[in-house]
Amino acid sequence: MKQLFLLFFFTLSLQAQFQINGIVKNTNSNEVLPFATITTDIGNYSITDVDGKFSITSSTPISFFIVSYIGYTKTKINIQKNTPFYNVSLTQTTDNLNEVVINTENAALAIIKKTIALKDNNNPQKRLKSFEFKTYNKLIVSANPDSISGKIDSIIVRKTKKGIYYKIDSTNYKFKNTVNKRHLFQTEKVSQFQFGDNKLKETILGTKMAGLKQPLYEILAFNLQSFSIYEPKYELFETKYNSPIADNSLKEYNYKLLDTVAIAGRNSYMIYFKNKKKSKAKGLEGILYIDENNYAIAKAIVRIRGLLDISANHDFEYFADENIWFPIHKDFQIIKGKNDDDIKIFGGTIQFDGDMEQDLSARKKQPSDYIYLRSESHNFDIQNNKNVKIPNPFYAVEIEKNALNKEESFWETFRKDSIDIRTKKTYSDLDSIAIRKKIANRLQFGKKIINGYLPIAFFDLDMRKFFSYNNYEGFRLGLGGVTNERLSKDFRIEGYTAYGTKDGAFKYNIGAAVKVDKQANSWLGVSYTDDVKEIASTSFLIEKKPFKIYDPRPINISTFYNYVSWKSYFETKQIPKTESVWELAHAEVEPKFNYTFLQNDKLYTSYTMTTAMASLQWNPFSDFMQTPTGRIEIEKRFPKFTFQYTQSLGRLWDNDFDFSKFDFKTEYEKKYLNGQKTSLLFQAGYALGDVPLTHLYNTSPNNITKETIRQRITFSGKNSFETMFFNEFFSNKYALFQFKHGFNRVTLFKKIKPSLVIVTRMAWGNLEHPEQHLGLGFKTLEKGFFESGIELNQIFNGLGLTTFFRYGPNQLPKIEDNIAVKLSYVLNLGF
Known part of the structure; x- marks a missing residue:
C-alpha cells in the first residue's frame, strides 16, 4: 500500500518559510552542548544534535526561542531579521538542581524502566475496559509559497558565433502562483473510534478527497502513524519500529534526561531517545514527556531522518478521574531529507541534495523540493468505560454507506478551524481539473496496470495472456481479459484464446458471472475451457496469480494434459477474514505424453472427471x-x-x-x-x-x-x-x-x-x-x-x-x- 501512496503523491518534500539554525555551547569552556532543548514562542520543539547544532523550520513566523539545558541557565534569544544562524552560549549553574539529574544517562534509564514497568497501567487500551471517541482528520499536500523564488529564470542553451541562445524557464513562477492560490491536494475525514474486547475499530462517518468523487480507499486506510506510542511495534509510514518503551527497548535505544517541563500543570521528565545504530534511518529518535507521578506518556515526538524526513507528534490530555493520559491529538509530516542518492518510484527519479557534511555541488531547486505532506487528527467526544457495542468487529475500518455524500454543514460541525479561501479553492480547482483531465480514470488505469490489466474501453486485457513459452506448446501467443465496470458493475464476461507454435493447437476459455452480494463481493459464474495444464501440478483455486512480465519455470515443462471442461462456481468473502471459491466441474482429460492409467483391470489413456x-x-x-x-x-x-x-x-x-x-x-x-x-x-x-x-x-x-x-x-x-x-x-x-x-x-x-x-x-x-x-x-x-x-x-x-x-x-x-x-x-x- 505504501507504493500506491507514493505513486499518488510521487515526492514529498519541504522548504519551510521560516528557518533558524544555530549551535549551543558552554560559555566558559566553549564546548558544544548536545541534546539541549530549543523551544519557540509558537510551541515548536527541537534538540541539538551530538555536535550541539540545531535547526527549526516553521510555516509561521518565530519571534523568539528559549534554550535550556540541565545544569545551565535558560536563555531567551530574540529573532533578528536576516539572521538565520545563532551562536548560543549557556552558563553553568548549581542552583536548584534536582538530585535525579546529576547523572542524566542513569536518571533517564531509571525513568524509562519505571515507564516500561507501569505502561500497562497507563496504556488506555490496557487500562480501560472500553472507550470511544470521534476524530477529525485533515491531510494536505502543499508548499509554502514564500519559500519559492517567483522569478522567471533565463537558462543558457548554447553559445554560437552569432550570439547566445536562451531558453526561458518559468517552472518556479508557475508553481508559486499555483500554491499561492491552493494546496496541491487535500482530504478530510471524520471517524468514530470504538474500543472493546481488546479490539479497536474505526468507522468513517464522512470523507471527501479533492478532485475525486469516490475517494481512493487505499489512501484512507494508509497508516501514517500508530494510534498509540504504547504499541510494542510503533508504526511510522507503514514501517514498524521497536517502540522506545517496548519491553526490550533498552537493548536498542540510548536515553538522556534533558529537562523537566510542565504539561497541563503536571511536571514531566523530558527524555531524549535515539536508536543505538549509527547508520541513517535505521530506527526512531525523539522525545518522550513522562509524568513524574504516574510515569505515563504525556506527549511524544517521534522522527526518522533519511531519504525522507518523517516526524510524528502525539499529544495527551490528563483525565483525573481515571488518573490516565488519553490521546487527544496527533500529527504527521513528511519532508524531503538530505541525501545524495536518488531513489526511483515507478520509473520516476527523485533527486536529493547531497549530505551536508560532503562537498557536493548543490543542484537547482525544483518545485518538488518545496512540497510537504501534513496530516493532523483531533479527538473529541471522548467517553471511557462506557458500554460500547462494536458492529462488525472483524473489520478494522468500515466506511458508512453515506460517508461519501456529506453536506458542507457536516464538515463545518467538525472542522477544528474555519475553512479558509485557499482550502475552498483547492476543492473547487481540483474538482474541475479532475473532470477536465480525467484524473479518476488515470488513477484507475494505473491500478489496473499494476495488477496486470490493460483497460481498453469497457474491456480489460489480461497482459498475462499475451505471450509465454514452454517445451510442449512452444511460443504461446494469446489474447484475453474481462469486461470492466464501464460495461457493468454487476455482470462480467471473461475469456481468452491462445495458439501454440509448437503443438499447432488453439486453446480458449469463455465465461460469465453475475454479482449476487455487493458487500461480500460474491459472484456466481459459469465457464467453458479447452486448454492444457502441467501434469501433477498443485494449484489452489482461491489464489490469484500475481502479475509477472514473464514466468520462467514453465519454459522447460514438456508434459501436459489437455482438458475440456464445463464448470460453475461461487466465489465470496462472506465469512470474516476469508475468501472462498466453491466449484462444480466436469472435464474430459487427455494426457499429451505416453501414459496409461490402470484401474480395476481397465486401461485409461483418457478419462472423464x-x-x-x-x-x-x-x-x-x-x-x-x-x-x-x-x-x-x-x-x-x-x-x-x-x-x-x-x-x-x-x-x-x-x-x-x-x-x-x-x-x-x-x-x-x-x-x-x-x-x-x-x-x-x-x-x-x-x-x-x-x-x-x-x-x-x-x-x-x-x-x-x-x-x-x-x-x-x-x-x-x-x-x-x-x-x-x-x-x-x-x-x-x-x-x-x-x-x-x-x-x-x-x-x-x-x-x-x-x-x-x-x-x-x-x-x-x-x-x-x-x-x-x-x-x-x-x-x-x-x-x-x-x-x-x-x-x-x-x-x-x-x-x-x-x-x-x-x-x-x-x-x-x-x-x-x-x-x-x-x-x-x-x-x-x-x-
Missing part, C-alpha cells in the same frame, strides 16, 4: 476495510492459511474415478527493521482413491535432464526445487517446507548491488500403487528430498545468479549432477 471443490484462504491476523464497493485487505499479517478439498462425484456425469484430495498451505513472513526478511512456507497434500498421474503431486521441480551444469542453466522459480528434475518424483501424499532469509543489498560497485538470499527446501512423500501408472518412469519421495542454495539477486539491472546443491538420501552419484546454477530476474518497478 466430475468433481466438487471448495477452496478457502484464511488470513486471521490481517486487518480489513469494508467499503461501499467491497472488502480490502489493508494490512497483511502472517501466518496465512489456505485449504482446499476436492471430491469426485461417483458416477455423476460419466465420472470415471472415485477419489478425494486434501490440500493445505501456510505462509509466514517476518520483516526486520534492518531491511532483512525471513519467509517460511509449508505445504502438504493427500490424495485418496483412484487418482491418475495427471492429478497427483510433483512438488514443483525445475531442473532439466542434461549432461552438464552449463547445459542445465535456466531461470529459477519462486518456490520450486531447482535440483529436482522434471517428472523425477510423483506422490499421492507429500509435505514440503521452505526457508528463505534475505539480507540487505550490498554495494560492490556503483551499479553492482546484489541481494543475498539463503534458501533451504525439503520434501517428503509416498505413492500408493505405483504399478497403476504406466509409460512414464519416476521415483517416490519416501526417503525425502533436500536442497540448499544461495541466491544473488539483482546483481545488475535485475539479473542475478543462483546456485543450489542437492543432498541427502536422493543425492545423485555424480557430484556435478547435484548442482544447479540458475539465472534469476527481478523486475524493479521502483517499489
Whole structure:
C-alpha cells in the first residue's frame, strides 16, 4: 500500500518559510552542548544534535526561542531579521538542581524502566475496559509559497558565433502562483473510534478527497502513524519500529534526561531517545514527556531522518478521574531529507541534495523540493468505560454507506478551524481539473496496470495472456481479459484464446458471472475451457496469480494434459477474514505424453472427471476495510492459511474415478527493521482413491535432464526445487517446507548491488500403487528430498545468479549432477 501512496503523491518534500539554525555551547569552556532543548514562542520543539547544532523550520513566523539545558541557565534569544544562524552560549549553574539529574544517562534509564514497568497501567487500551471517541482528520499536500523564488529564470542553451541562445524557464513562477492560490491536494475525514474486547475499530462517518468523487480507499486506510506510542511495534509510514518503551527497548535505544517541563500543570521528565545504530534511518529518535507521578506518556515526538524526513507528534490530555493520559491529538509530516542518492518510484527519479557534511555541488531547486505532506487528527467526544457495542468487529475500518455524500454543514460541525479561501479553492480547482483531465480514470488505469490489466474501453486485457513459452506448446501467443465496470458493475464476461507454435493447437476459455452480494463481493459464474495444464501440478483455486512480465519455470515443462471442461462456481468473502471459491466441474482429460492409467483391470489413456471443490484462504491476523464497493485487505499479517478439498462425484456425469484430495498451505513472513526478511512456507497434500498421474503431486521441480551444469542453466522459480528434475518424483501424499532469509543489498560497485538470499527446501512423500501408472518412469519421495542454495539477486539491472546443491538420501552419484546454477530476474518497478 505504501507504493500506491507514493505513486499518488510521487515526492514529498519541504522548504519551510521560516528557518533558524544555530549551535549551543558552554560559555566558559566553549564546548558544544548536545541534546539541549530549543523551544519557540509558537510551541515548536527541537534538540541539538551530538555536535550541539540545531535547526527549526516553521510555516509561521518565530519571534523568539528559549534554550535550556540541565545544569545551565535558560536563555531567551530574540529573532533578528536576516539572521538565520545563532551562536548560543549557556552558563553553568548549581542552583536548584534536582538530585535525579546529576547523572542524566542513569536518571533517564531509571525513568524509562519505571515507564516500561507501569505502561500497562497507563496504556488506555490496557487500562480501560472500553472507550470511544470521534476524530477529525485533515491531510494536505502543499508548499509554502514564500519559500519559492517567483522569478522567471533565463537558462543558457548554447553559445554560437552569432550570439547566445536562451531558453526561458518559468517552472518556479508557475508553481508559486499555483500554491499561492491552493494546496496541491487535500482530504478530510471524520471517524468514530470504538474500543472493546481488546479490539479497536474505526468507522468513517464522512470523507471527501479533492478532485475525486469516490475517494481512493487505499489512501484512507494508509497508516501514517500508530494510534498509540504504547504499541510494542510503533508504526511510522507503514514501517514498524521497536517502540522506545517496548519491553526490550533498552537493548536498542540510548536515553538522556534533558529537562523537566510542565504539561497541563503536571511536571514531566523530558527524555531524549535515539536508536543505538549509527547508520541513517535505521530506527526512531525523539522525545518522550513522562509524568513524574504516574510515569505515563504525556506527549511524544517521534522522527526518522533519511531519504525522507518523517516526524510524528502525539499529544495527551490528563483525565483525573481515571488518573490516565488519553490521546487527544496527533500529527504527521513528511519532508524531503538530505541525501545524495536518488531513489526511483515507478520509473520516476527523485533527486536529493547531497549530505551536508560532503562537498557536493548543490543542484537547482525544483518545485518538488518545496512540497510537504501534513496530516493532523483531533479527538473529541471522548467517553471511557462506557458500554460500547462494536458492529462488525472483524473489520478494522468500515466506511458508512453515506460517508461519501456529506453536506458542507457536516464538515463545518467538525472542522477544528474555519475553512479558509485557499482550502475552498483547492476543492473547487481540483474538482474541475479532475473532470477536465480525467484524473479518476488515470488513477484507475494505473491500478489496473499494476495488477496486470490493460483497460481498453469497457474491456480489460489480461497482459498475462499475451505471450509465454514452454517445451510442449512452444511460443504461446494469446489474447484475453474481462469486461470492466464501464460495461457493468454487476455482470462480467471473461475469456481468452491462445495458439501454440509448437503443438499447432488453439486453446480458449469463455465465461460469465453475475454479482449476487455487493458487500461480500460474491459472484456466481459459469465457464467453458479447452486448454492444457502441467501434469501433477498443485494449484489452489482461491489464489490469484500475481502479475509477472514473464514466468520462467514453465519454459522447460514438456508434459501436459489437455482438458475440456464445463464448470460453475461461487466465489465470496462472506465469512470474516476469508475468501472462498466453491466449484462444480466436469472435464474430459487427455494426457499429451505416453501414459496409461490402470484401474480395476481397465486401461485409461483418457478419462472423464466430475468433481466438487471448495477452496478457502484464511488470513486471521490481517486487518480489513469494508467499503461501499467491497472488502480490502489493508494490512497483511502472517501466518496465512489456505485449504482446499476436492471430491469426485461417483458416477455423476460419466465420472470415471472415485477419489478425494486434501490440500493445505501456510505462509509466514517476518520483516526486520534492518531491511532483512525471513519467509517460511509449508505445504502438504493427500490424495485418496483412484487418482491418475495427471492429478497427483510433483512438488514443483525445475531442473532439466542434461549432461552438464552449463547445459542445465535456466531461470529459477519462486518456490520450486531447482535440483529436482522434471517428472523425477510423483506422490499421492507429500509435505514440503521452505526457508528463505534475505539480507540487505550490498554495494560492490556503483551499479553492482546484489541481494543475498539463503534458501533451504525439503520434501517428503509416498505413492500408493505405483504399478497403476504406466509409460512414464519416476521415483517416490519416501526417503525425502533436500536442497540448499544461495541466491544473488539483482546483481545488475535485475539479473542475478543462483546456485543450489542437492543432498541427502536422493543425492545423485555424480557430484556435478547435484548442482544447479540458475539465472534469476527481478523486475524493479521502483517499489
